[in-house]
Amino acid sequence: MTAYNDRFNEIVATYDLEAFLALYVDEPLWIAPGERPVAGLDVPAGTFGFIIENAGAFSHSFEHFFVSDDGSQAVMIGDYDLDVEQAGVAATGTYLFVMERHGEDEWRIVADMFNQHEVE
Incomplete structure (x- = not known):
């Protein structure tokens, strides 16, 4: 999954909104802290659009990857770093992706789902 994570970070670093949204199914669930889940691509598009509009930096690392016995689903867990200096937003946290296989090598x-770590 290192290649997937590297690709994710490359897409984000180049502000490629279309490629970013292609990482998701058509109706994903976005689960933010303290909020009800929201289905669809509007929230991921708006969130990444905010990062693009403000020339922010966003990256993921991954720590755990679990694949179902039949290979059709997986869970990926890691950390994220967000810095949108122009908007005064900075955060670190943990994310969890539930993923499904599309084709031989695509997830x-x-x-x-994500949380934000407390500032120390």
């Missing part, structure tokens, strides 16, 4: 995000 798409079905659920994107």
